[in-house]
Amino acid sequence: MAPTPSPAWVYPTLSLRIPDLAHPGVHTFLQLLDPHTALTLAVEATLTHLYDSSANAPVVGSVVLVLRSMDGVAHTTGSETHKEIHLSVDYIVKKGGPAEAVRHEIMGVLTHEMVHCFQYNxxxxxxxxxxxxxxxxxxxxxxxxxxxxxxxxxxxxxxxxxxxxxxxxxxxxxxxxxxxxxxxxxxxxxxxxxxxxxxxxxxxxxxxxxxxxxxxxxxxx
Ligand SMILES: [Zn+2]
Known part of the structure; x- marks a missing residue:
């Protein structure tokens, strides 16, 4: 079940892009995590630790999670208000291991990248x-x-x-x-x-x- 977003924060529109549904890393991701829940939790952790109120946080209109084949683990791109988090599905396959460990790692990576969407620099x-x-x-x-x-x-x-x-x-x-x-x-x-x-x-x-x-x-x- 999707979490109820905390009313304290202004949430971006969250979406998902998957260019290749046949990739085994995509299958693993979708088996382990509900994308909306995962991204909502990452936004919540980010805002809770970086800001005392939404008035001080930047307004990010949208965050797109792109699950695709690429080198490395993950990175974040986009403009100030529209962000894209690219997560490597090859990395998910390479990581392997028990389901809980893989879920923990993916949530850790998503949270790290979500901070890049909201932090000041x-x-x-x-x-x-x-x-x-x-x-x-x-x-x-x-x-x-x-x-x-x-x-x-x-x-x-x-x-x-x-x-x-x-x-x-x-x-x-x-x-x-x-x-x-x-x-x-x-x-x-x-x-x-x-x-x-x-x-x-x-x-x-x-x-x-x-x-x-x-x-x-x-x-x-
Ligand atoms: Zn980083």
């Missing part, structure tokens, strides 16, 4: 690693982290991206309070990137924050 100047880190922070907080992620593998820079930056953001959220990452996203709404944003958020410079984070990880083992 300092007018396109936000470091790519932070864009990916925020997407995986939402994935982590939606309980959709893949089994191989670990906060113990610390990279050599804060904007290494994906789960590496996500765990740094998670640490900031724990240390400086719930909503810190939401504020970080909000600060990138209509201005260009400047790492001073971290100072505004926490009172500390980014370099210092990273040093404390790495130090904590080293001593936590």
């Amino acid at each position: 300092a007018r396109g100047t936000c470091p790519g690693g932070l864009v990916e880190g925020i997407a995986d922070f939402v994935r982590l907080h939606a309980d959709l982290a893949p089994p191989h992620w670990s906060p113990d593998s610390v990279p050599d820079k804060w904007d290494a991206g994906y789960e590496h930056t996500a765990y740094f953001l998670d640490w900031l959220e724990n240390r400086y309070g719930q909503g810190t990452v939401q504020e970080l996203n909000g600060l990138m709404k209509d201005r260009e990137w400047d790492e001073q944003i971290f100072k505004e958020l926490t009172g500390r410079k980014l370099g210092k924050l990273w040093k404390i984070y790495v130090g904590n990880r080293d001593s936590a083992v």
Whole structure:
């Protein structure tokens, strides 16, 4: 059964495009997930973690999920108001494994891509690693982290991206309070990137924050 969308959020029109219904990855997707439910849950997780109200979120008119054969896992394209999430059905086949694990992975990927549909990016100047880190922070907080992620593998820079930056953001959220990452996203709404944003958020410079984070990880083992 399709979920009832939460009235707190303005939902985009959700649709699905499948160029080749005969692909086995398409079959798996449709066996495991109801597309409307899956996309609605991804929108809800994204908006809940990035915004405190729909008034602060960008208005995205439509999101199209394209299930097609392609290299890689997934990506998001489109204009500011009309987005397309392309998900590789070859990847779904390659992934394999128990149904629940595949469903969990697909929901994780969809949620990550949905964040790209709604997040602010300092007018396109936000470091790519932070864009990916925020997407995986939402994935982590939606309980959709893949089994191989670990906060113990610390990279050599804060904007290494994906789960590496996500765990740094998670640490900031724990240390400086719930909503810190939401504020970080909000600060990138209509201005260009400047790492001073971290100072505004926490009172500390980014370099210092990273040093404390790495130090904590080293001593936590
Ligand atoms: Zn991404």
